[in-house]
Amino acid sequence: PGKSCMELDPNDPGHCATRMTTVFALADMVVQKTATALNPTGVPGEYQALYTIEVNNLGGSEGAYTLSDMPEFASGATLLGWTVQTTGGALAAPMAAPVNGTAAQISASDVILPAGTKHSYEVTLSFSVSAGMANAACTGAAGNGAFNTASMVGTSVGASSACTALPGVPSLALSKQSSAKSWSVDQADASYTLTVRNLGTVPTSGTITVVDE
Numbered sequence: 001p002g003k004s005c006m007e008l009d010p011n012d013p014g015h016c017a018t019r020m021t022t023v024f025a026l027a028d029m030v031v032q033k034t035a036t037a038l039n040p041t042g043v044p045g046e047y048q049a050l051y052t053i054e055v056n057n058l059g060g061s062e063g064a065y066t067l068s069d070m071p072e073f074a075s076g077a078t079l080l081g082w083t084v085q086t087t088g089g090a091l092a093a094p095m096a097a098p099v100n101g102t103a104a105q106i107s108a109s110d111v112i113l114p115a116g117t118k119h120s121y122e123v124t125l126s127f128s129v130s131a132g133m134a135n136a137a138c139t140g141a142a143g144n145g146a147f148n149t150a151s152m153v154g155t156s157v158g159a160s161s162a163c164t165a166l167p168g169v170p171s172l173a174l175s176k177q178s179s180a181k182s183w184s185v186d187q188a189d190a191s192y193t194l195t196v197r198n199l200g201t202v203p204t205s206g207t208i209t210v211v212d213e
Contacts, residue, residue: 025060076133
């Protein structure tokens with residue numbers, strides 16, 4: 001109506017609704033992270049935490065994204081390295097080593113994601129845990145358990161966190177005590193007592209051997 005319609009069609013004003021308008025839907029990208037597994041490596045106290053990150057484009061146009069990942073494990077966990085694989089996406093090259101509390105780019109920059117499609121990334125993070133470590137359980141906050149956050153910038157901005165509880169480790173201590181403060185030569189009942197204690201948070205497995213020389 002009014003002047004705007006007159007400008008569109010001066011011979012037939014007031015009928016803007018009859019004009020075809022093409023609307024292009026924008027890209028709408030979201031990132032979602034889940035913790036999928038935590039497996040021992042076979043080395044005492046060492047584990048691998050597995051995470052899946054998905055970037056979905058729910059909009060009507062292609063978008064571009066750059067993906068980063070930040071481990072924020074409880075203190076007492078030591079990061080040893082990681083591997084990242086992708087389906088459909090593209091990886092950063094080179095990829096920085098993981099540092100607790102520091103975000104590292106894991107995808108290439110400005111990866112194109114067509115409308116209605118998704119890319120997935122599988123992150124395997126190797127780490128070790130120390131005996132008696134605190135905050136091993138997940139609470140929903142950084143610095144607890146194997147907390148980890150994926151963040152996305154580009155056409156859309158977003159972040160998603162996941163966590164799995166950290167395992168405990170055994171911690172063995174050995175003490176030795178004599179049966180007396182002093183012994184006489186050829187004393188028959190002289191003896192030592194060896195005591196093994198587990199000061200860790202989980203039981204041991206396998207055989208424990210104590211040697212006295």
